Amino acid sequence: MAGVRLVGIKKQFGDVVAVDQFSVDIADGEFVSFLGPSGCGKTTTLRMVAGFDMPTAGDIYIGDTLMSSVEQKRFDPPEKRNIGMVFQNYAVWPHMTVFANIGYPLKIKKEKRSTIKDKVEYNLALVGLEGFGERYPHQLSGGQQQRVALARALIMNPEVMLLDEPLSNLDAKLREEMRFEIKDLQKKTGVTITYVTHDQAEAMVMSDRIVVMDNGYIQQIDSPREIYENPANKFVADFIGLTNFVECEVISRDTVLLKDGTGSHKVKAHIPSGIGEEAVLSVRPENIEIAEKGGDIKGVVRRTVYLGNMIDYRIGVGDVELRVEKDAEEVFPEGSEVKLRFKKSFIFSL
Amino acid sequence: MLTLRSITKGRKIGTGHLFMGVPALILILVAAFPISLIFIQSVISEAGTLTTGFLERIFEVKSNYMSLINTLSISLLTVFFTILIGCPLAWVVTRTDMPFKGVFKTLFIVPYMIPPFIGAIAWGFLLSPRTGFVNKWLMALFNSSTPPFNIYTYSGVVFVMSLYFYPYVFITVAGALERMDPSLEEAARNAGANRFRVVKDITLPSVAPSIAAGALLVFIAACSNFGIPALIGSEGRVYVLTTRIFFYIYSGGFEGLQMASSLSIFLVITSALALLANRWYLRNKQFTIIAGKSMRPNLILLGKYRIPFFIGCCLFTFSTMFAPLLCIVLISLLKAYGVDIAWKNFTLENFRFILFEYDLTRASIWNSIKLSLTAATFLTIMGSLIAYIIVRTKLTGRRILEFLSTLPYSIPGTVLAIGMILAFSGKFGINFYNTIWILLIAYTARYMAFAVKSVGASLEQVHMSLEEAARISGAGWGRTFRDIVVPLVKPGLIAAWFLAFMPMLRELTVSVLLYGPETRTIGVAVYELQDAGYYDTAAALATCVLIVIFAGNFLLKRITGGEFGF
Numbered sequence A: 001m002a003g004v005r006l007v008g009i010k011k012q013f014g015d016v017v018a019v020d021q022f023s024v025d026i027a028d029g030e031f032v033s034f035l036g037p038s039g040c041g042k043t044t045t046l047r048m049v050a051g052f053d054m055p056t057a058g059d060i061y062i063g064d065t066l067m068s069s070v071e072q073k074r075f076d077p078p079e080k081r082n083i084g085m086v087f088q089n090y091a092v093w094p095h096m097t098v099f100a101n102i103g104y105p106l107k108i109k110k111e112k113r114s115t116i117k118d119k120v121e122y123n124l125a126l127v128g129l130e131g132f133g134e135r136y137p138h139q140l141s142g143g144q145q146q147r148v149a150l151a152r153a154l155i156m157n158p159e160v161m162l163l164d165e166p167l168s169n170l171d172a173k174l175r176e177e178m179r180f181e182i183k184d185l186q187k188k189t190g191v192t193i194t195y196v197t198h199d200q201a202e203a204m205v206m207s208d209r210i211v212v213m214d215n216g217y218i219q220q221i222d223s224p225r226e227i228y229e230n231p232a233n234k235f236v237a238d239f240i241g242l243t244n245f246v247e248c249e250v251i252s253r254d255t256v257l258l259k260d261g262t263g264s265h266k267v268k269a270h271i272p273s274g275i276g277e278e279a280v281l282s283v284r285p286e287n288i289e290i291a292e293k294g295g296d297i298k299g300v301v302r303r304t305v306y307l308g309n310m311i312d313y314r315i316g317v318g319d320v321e322l323r324v325e326k327d328a329e330e331v332f333p334e335g336s337e338v339k340l341r342f343k344k345s346f347i348f349s350l
Numbered sequence B: 001m002l003t004l005r006s007i008t009k010g011r012k013i014g015t016g017h018l019f020m021g022v023p024a025l026i027l028i029l030v031a032a033f034p035i036s037l038i039f040i041q042s043v044i045s046e047a048g049t050l051t052t053g054f055l056e057r058i059f060e061v062k063s064n065y066m067s068l069i070n071t072l073s074i075s076l077l078t079v080f081f082t083i084l085i086g087c088p089l090a091w092v093v094t095r096t097d098m099p100f101k102g103v104f105k106t107l108f109i110v111p112y113m114i115p116p117f118i119g120a121i122a123w124g125f126l127l128s129p130r131t132g133f134v135n136k137w138l139m140a141l142f143n144s145s146t147p148p149f150n151i152y153t154y155s156g157v158v159f160v161m162s163l164y165f166y167p168y169v170f171i172t173v174a175g176a177l178e179r180m181d182p183s184l185e186e187a188a189r190n191a192g193a194n195r196f197r198v199v200k201d202i203t204l205p206s207v208a209p210s211i212a213a214g215a216l217l218v219f220i221a222a223c224s225n226f227g228i229p230a231l232i233g234s235e236g237r238v239y240v241l242t243t244r245i246f247f248y249i250y251s252g253g254f255e256g257l258q259m260a261s262s263l264s265i266f267l268v269i270t271s272a273l274a275l276l277a278n279r280w281y282l283r284n285k286q287f288t289i290i291a292g293k294s295m296r297p298n299l300i301l302l303g304k305y306r307i308p309f310f311i312g313c314c315l316f317t318f319s320t321m322f323a324p325l326l327c328i329v330l331i332s333l334l335k336a337y338g339v340d341i342a343w344k345n346f347t348l349e350n351f352r353f354i355l356f357e358y359d360l361t362r363a364s365i366w367n368s369i370k371l372s373l374t375a376a377t378f379l380t381i382m383g384s385l386i387a388y389i390i391v392r393t394k395l396t397g398r399r400i401l402e403f404l405s406t407l408p409y410s411i412p413g414t415v416l417a418i419g420m421i422l423a424f425s426g427k428f429g430i431n432f433y434n435t436i437w438i439l440l441i442a443y444t445a446r447y448m449a450f451a452v453k454s455v456g457a458s459l460e461q462v463h464m465s466l467e468e469a470a471r472i473s474g475a476g477w478g479r480t481f482r483d484i485v486v487p488l489v490k491p492g493l494i495a496a497w498f499l500a501f502m503p504m505l506r507e508l509t510v511s512v513l514l515y516g517p518e519t520r521t522i523g524v525a526v527y528e529l530q531d532a533g534y535y536d537t538a539a540a541l542a543t544c545v546l547i548v549i550f551a552g553n554f555l556l557k558r559i560t561g562g563e564f565g566f
Helices: A041-052 A098-108 A115-125 A142-155 A171-191 A200-206 A224-229 A235-239 B002-008 B015-043 B053-060 B062-095 B103-105 B116-127 B132-139 B154-178 B182-190 B194-223 B227-236 B241-251 B253-282 B303-333 B347-355 B358-391 B398-410 B412-425 B434-463 B465-473 B477-505 B524-529 B533-557
Strands: A003-015 A016-026 A031-035 A058-064 A063-070 A084-086 A160-164 A190-198 A211-216 A217-222 A244-252 A254-258 A264-266 A279-283 A288-291 A297-306 A312-318 A320-327 A337-342 A348-350
Touching: A003 A041, A003 B002, A016 A041, A031 A041, A031 A200, A041 A058, A041 A084, A041 A115, A041 B103, A063 A098, A063 A297, A063 B015, A084 B347, A084 B465, A098 A142, A115 A142, A115 A217, A115 B103, A142 A171, A160 B053, A171 A200, A200 A224, A211 A224, A211 A235, A217 A224, A217 A235, A224 B053, A224 B116, A235 A279, A235 A348, A235 B154, A244 A320, A254 A279, A264 B358, A288 A297, A312 A337, A312 B241, B015 B253, B015 B358, B015 B412, B053 B062, B062 B103, B062 B154, B062 B194, B062 B241, B062 B253, B062 B347, B103 B303, B116 B154, B116 B227, B116 B524, B116 B533, B154 B194, B154 B227, B194 B241, B194 B412, B194 B477, B227 B241, B227 B524, B241 B253, B241 B412, B253 B412, B303 B347, B303 B533, B347 B358, B347 B533, B358 B398, B358 B434, B358 B477, B358 B524, B398 B434, B412 B434, B434 B477, B465 B477, B477 B533, B524 B533
Parallel strands: A031 A190, A031 A211, A084 A160, A160 A190
Antiparallel strands: A003 A016, A003 A058, A058 A063, A211 A217, A244 A254, A244 A279, A254 A264, A279 A348, A288 A337, A297 A312, A297 A337, A312 A320
C-alpha cells in the first residue's frame, strides 16, 4: 500500500488549461475525493494519476516511486503503475465471463491457475457475487457489473484504487447502498482510494478529505466537516450545501452593511476585505434565527414550505430573498413581519 | 512506452507515424497516384505541354457529348423514379399496419444485393422485343405481331436502373422514418392537422434530408454503372460515359486511352457536382428532429386499405424481383435458349458445362475466387489498421488517411480502372497490364473503404474505457489489442471481409477494363457470354453468382448475429 503525491500538476489540451497548480498529498490508506462540477478537471487529474494522460507539468508519486515527471522526462505507462481503477461505465469486458474479467490482471502477471481461481473466488465473495463466476456481463444488473469492476480492481492488490464516478450510472437506492459497501471494502483492505464525483453527498459520506475543484484549480482541501463549516471561498460555500448570498459593504473590521439597505449587521467572522470595499456575505439557511422581535434584520415571510421535520421559509429582506430553515415548533405565517439574526456567516471578497 | 505514447497521443513525430506511414504509402500508390494521373493525362499533350484538348475531344465528337448528356439525363430520371418508388415503400413498411411489413422490409432490399448487370440480363430475357417472355406471352394473348415492349431503349435503361437502385432511397428513408420522434407528428395532430396534412407538413419535410442522401447515392450509382447501359443501352445504341470509355479502351492505342481518360474527367465531375448540389441542398437543414435511438413511430391504421396495400406490395415484389430472378434460373435449366418451358426440356447440363468443362468459365471462376480471397483478406487487415488509427489515435494526418482510404470507392469504378491503366502499364516502370496484379490492386483499393467503415463502426462501439481497464490491469498495448480489441471487433472484421469479398466475386465495371486473356473474371465472363448470345450459359453462371450471394449474405447474418447483412 502507498499514498499518492501530486506536485504542481498542470494539464493543457491545446490552448485550454484543464488543470493547473494541482498539489495534494494523499496518505496511505486515506479516502480522498475530487469533487467539483463537470469540466472542473477532476477526471483529468485522476487520468493523469492512472497514466492515461500525460501532465503538461508536475510530478506524480505513488508511494515513494516517481511515476510521472515532466522535468525528469519520466512517464510510466498505466500497466506499470499497479493501480486498480473503476470506470464510470464499469468497463466490464462483454466477451469475457465474470471469472475471466476478475482474473485478467492475474493472468497478465502469469500467476498459476490455482492461485487465480482462489483469488477470484475470494474477491467474488468480497463484493458479494459468490456463484456468479460463469456468467457473462450482459446477464448481470448494473450494480452487479459495478461489483465485478470493483473486484477486478481489488484483485491485483493495488497500491492505490482510482474510482471515476463509479456510482453515477446506478439508481438512487443502489447508489446509497454502494457508498457504504465501497467504504467497507476500503476498511477491509486498507487500500488508498482516490474518488472522483460531482455528487457532494457521496463525497461527504465516504471521504476522509475532499479536494474541491473548480475551473481546473483546487478551491479547498479539507475534511467534509471543515469544508461545510468553514468554506474557503464563495465557490465552496455555494457548491457544498445550501447558502444565501447577500451583497454587502465592509464598514468596520467586524461589521458589514447589507446591500438591501435595511441596516448594518455585525458579523463575527474574519473579514478579508478592507474597509469600504464591496463584499458578499454567505449565510446557511440553518444559521439564521427567526424571532418576532429582537433580531438585527427586519424581514417579511413570503412563503413557507412544510417539510415534516422543519419548515423552509423564504423571507424577503428589502429586495433580497433569504432561505431559512427552522424546526416546526413555532410557525411564522406568510405575510408576517419577523426579525432575523445570523448565527454564523462568512464574508467573501468579490 | 514510446510506442504507446506516440500511438495514443502522437503530438510528436514518432513510432506512431511510422505505424501510420505504411498504409498511407500504400494508399497513395494504389489510389491517389493513379487517380491524379487521369487529370494530368488529360491536360498534358503527347508533347508534354499544357492543353485543353480534353474539352475539345468531348465536344467535337457528337457521340461523346451525347453520352455525357445521356449519363446526366438517365441518372436524373433514375433519381426521380427511385424517389417515387422508394419513399412510398419505406412509408408502408415503417408507418402502417400492413400485414407482413417486416418481411417486405427485407424483400425490398433484395435488389441492392443483386448485381445490376445480372438484373439487366434478366430484364432482357423478359422484355426483349423478339424473344422476351412477356412480349411473346402478350403477343400470343392478343394475337398481335408487334411486341408491346422494347427494353433495349433509353427508357429501358432508366427502367432497369430504377428497379435496382431504389433500395438506396428506401433504406435511408425507412431509417429516418423509424427514428423520427413521434411527438412531432402528435403535436401537429393536436394543432388540428389531419393524417394526410401531417404527412405533407411534418413527415415529408422531416425526412427530406434523408431522401436527398438516398438520391445522391442513386445518382452516383447510376452515372457510374456499366452493366445496365452495356447490356441494355448498347443494344439500342444508347451510350453513356461508362460505355463510351469502354469503347475507347477497346479501340486501343494512345488515342483511345487519351479519349477514355478525358471522358473519365467528366464522369468524376458529374459525381462531384452531385455531391456539391447535395451539400448545398442540406446546407441549412441541420435540424435534429431525427433522434438517435429507435422510437416507436406512430402507425397509421390502413383500415379497409390494408389488404389492397398488401396485394400491391406482393405484386411489386413478384414482378420486379421474383419474376426476373426466376427467369434467369429457368433459362439456366433449359436445354437450349428458346425452347418451351416444360419438364422435358429441363436439364443441369449448363451447370455441368460451365463448372467442369468450359475452360473460359472455369478459369474465370478460379480467377475471381483467387482475387476475391486475397484482396478481401489483405484489405481487411489493412482496413482494420487504418480504422484503428482513425478512431483511436489522435495522430495528425489521420483525416488524410481516412480520405485516401475512401477515395477509390467514392469515384466511379470506371475512373479508377483508367487510373490503374495509366499508372501500371509500364509508363512508370511497372507493367501489370493484362496480369492478375492490376486487378488485385484495383480490387483492394476499391473496396478498402468497406473494411475501414465496418471495422471503424465496430471500434466506435468499443468504449475506450474497456481498453483502459486492460491497461490498468497490467496489459501492455499489444496485449490489450489482442485480448480486448480484436475479440470485440470480430463481427466488424468478419463483416468487412464478407462485404468486400461478395461484390468482388462478381465485379464487372472495373474488371471489364482491366482483364487480360488469362485473367477473365466471373463478371466479365457473364457479360461476354451474354453479349455473344450464349444466353443459357450466361444464365447458368449468373445463377451460380446469385446462389453464392444469397448464401454468403445468410452466412454473414448468422455469424455476426444479425449485426451485418440483410
